[in-house]
Amino acid sequence: MTPTQDDDASRARPGEPATDVGRRDPIAVAYELWREHGWEDAADGMALVTSLSRVNQLMTERIERTLRPYELSFARYELLRLLAFTSTGRVAMTRLGSLLQVHPTSVTSVVARLERQGHVERLRRTTDRRVVLASITGSGRHVAEVATRALNEDVFSRPGLPLEDVRTMTRLLGSLRGHLGDMTTP
Amino acid sequence: MTPTQDDDASRARPGEPATDVGRRDPIAVAYELWREHGWEDAADGMALVTSLSRVNQLMTERIERTLRPYELSFARYELLRLLAFTSTGRVAMTRLGSLLQVHPTSVTSVVARLERQGHVERLRRTTDRRVVLASITGSGRHVAEVATRALNEDVFSRPGLPLEDVRTMTRLLGSLRGHLGDMTTP
Numbered sequence: 010m011t012p013t014q015d016d017d018a019s020r021a022r023p024g025e026p027a028t029d030v031g032r033r034d035p036i037a038v039a040y041e042l043w044r045e046h047g048w049e050d051a052a053d054g055m056a057l058v059t060s061l062s063r064v065n066q067l068m069t070e071r072i073e074r075t076l077r078p079y080e081l082s083f084a085r086y087e088l089l090r091l092l093a094f095t096s097t098g099r100v101a102m103t104r105l106g107s108l109l110q111v112h113p114t115s116v117t118s119v120v121a122r123l124e125r126q127g128h129v130e131r132l133r134r135t136t137d138r139r140v141v142l143a144s145i146t147g148s149g150r151h152v153a154e155v156a157t158r159a160l161n162e163d164v165f166s167r168p169g170l171p172l173e174d175v176r177t178m179t180r181l182l183g184s185l186r187g188h189l190g191d192m193t194t195p
Numbered sequence: 196m197t198p199t200q201d202d203d204a205s206r207a208r209p210g211e212p213a214t215d216v217g218r219r220d221p222i223a224v225a226y227e228l229w230r231e232h233g234w235e236d237a238a239d240g241m242a243l244v245t246s247l248s249r250v251n252q253l254m255t256e257r258i259e260r261t262l263r264p265y266e267l268s269f270a271r272y273e274l275l276r277l278l279a280f281t282s283t284g285r286v287a288m289t290r291l292g293s294l295l296q297v298h299p300t301s302v303t304s305v306v307a308r309l310e311r312q313g314h315v316e317r318l319r320r321t322t323d324r325r326v327v328l329a330s331i332t333g334s335g336r337h338v339a340e341v342a343t344r345a346l347n348e349d350v351f352s353r354p355g356l357p358l359e360d361v362r363t364m365t366r367l368l369g370s371l372r373g374h375l376g377d378m379t380t381p
Contacts, residue, residue, distance in 0.1 A: 032378070034369075034377070034378050034379050034380045035294065035295075035296065035378070036369075036379075036380075037379075037380040042280055048343075048347050048351075050347070050352040051346075051347035051348075051351035051352040052351075053354070053358060053361045053362060053365065054350065054351035054352055054353070054354035054361060055346075055347075055351040056365050057354050057361050057364055057365045057368075058254055058258070058350065058351065058354065060364075060368035060369065060372065061250060061251050061254060061368060062251060062254070062255070062269075063296065063368075063372055063377065064247060064368050064371050064372055064375070065247050065248060065251035066296075067371075067372065067375040067376070067377070068244055068247060068248070068375070069248070071375065072244070083248075108221065109221075110221065110249065110252075157234075160237075160241075161234050161236070161237035161241075162237075164240065164244065165234075165238075165240035165241040165244065166237040166240055167240070168239070168240035168243050168371075169370070169374030169375060170367065170371060172239060174367055174370070175239045175240060175243050176239060177363070177367065178243055178246075178364060178367050178368075179239070179242050179243045179246050181356065181360055181363065181364050182243075182246035182247060182250050182364075183220075183222075183246060184355070184356055184360070185250050185253075185354075185355050185356060186222075186246065186249060186250055186253065188355030188356070189250070189253040189254070189257065189355060190253070191220070191249065191253070192218070192219065192220050192221070193220045193222075193223075194220045194222075194223040
């Protein structure tokens with residue numbers, strides 16, 4: 010590391026635009042900078058994408074905080090919740106990826122972790138021993154229910170917007186999902 | 196692994212609700228299941244949170260695909276973009292976390308990676324050698340500009356919704372951010 014003069018460029022100087030983001034909405038600052046640089050066509054899209062990323066980060070923190078007492082991550086909770094909804098509690102590993110919209114590698118590691126916790130076991134079909142099923146256990150069913158109750162209470166039933174806005178946002182997000190390739194509800 | 200009878204519960208049987216998510220919007224299916232289980236107060240919030248998570252995942256994939264030719268992740272791009280916006284290209288490491296709204300550990304590893312790529316160097320202040328600054332290099336400035344151009348063209352200027360909806364969504368996301376603790380634009 011080489012020495013340099015004291016120079017912290019993120020503080021505003023007289024005559025310079027206020028880049029001291031500390032007291033301002035960083036997304037509003039970025040929006041202004043985009044427009045100042047002549048990227049007006051991209052500024053709104055940039056602000057949307059950045060806002061989505063930020064809200065998702067905050068929501069994930071909130072969810073993981075709620076799930077911590079149950080020793081679950083959101084990914085593990087979602088897999089357990091899916092299994093618990095099925096009548097037999099068993100789904101083929103290869104189907105879990107598409108049902109949960111995650112990569113098969115992710116499914117394997119989530120199931121392995123849940124298996125170590127005793128919430129899931131892996132079984133083979135007798136009729137076709139190549140097929141591996143993820144099967145929820147009694148403790149898995151129990152923790153899926155109590156975790157759902159906690160998420161419903163702490164996160165889902167108070168999302169931070171009036172119901173009408175929640176529905177508007179879900180609808181618009183649905184349009185975006187469709188545009189980006191998902192199966193959606195028209 | 197113990198053998199079991201052929202039983203894949205995620206296929207719909209006659210008389211059973213259609214749980215075969217493969218052909219339906221998985222978020223709509225989850226919404227129905229939430230209501231069927233009596234969790235009506237939480238169903239809309241659950242659908243919103245799940246939609247946010249999914250859209251963010253799809254957007255991140257799109258962004259990382261656009262940045263791949265430049266050998267950048269979104270996190271590395273954002274840090275370079277921030278440095279490139281400042282007049283001197285230098286910001287104290289300790290400030291980067293709050294400016295980018297990420298954990299200091301994350302800043303350290305992102306800067307280290309960019310340093311190995313030659314896009315950033317770490318410097319110490321002469322006036323206070325405890326302060327470490329992240330400083331963008333010539334190649335860092337160059338890649339920040341070409342990557343911004345690519346993101347603007349491929350992602351930001353065609354977000355997948357009409358401008359009015361983009362702005363509605365950004366505004367609602369801003370309300371959510373404020374509710375979850377961020378500095379926002381009122």
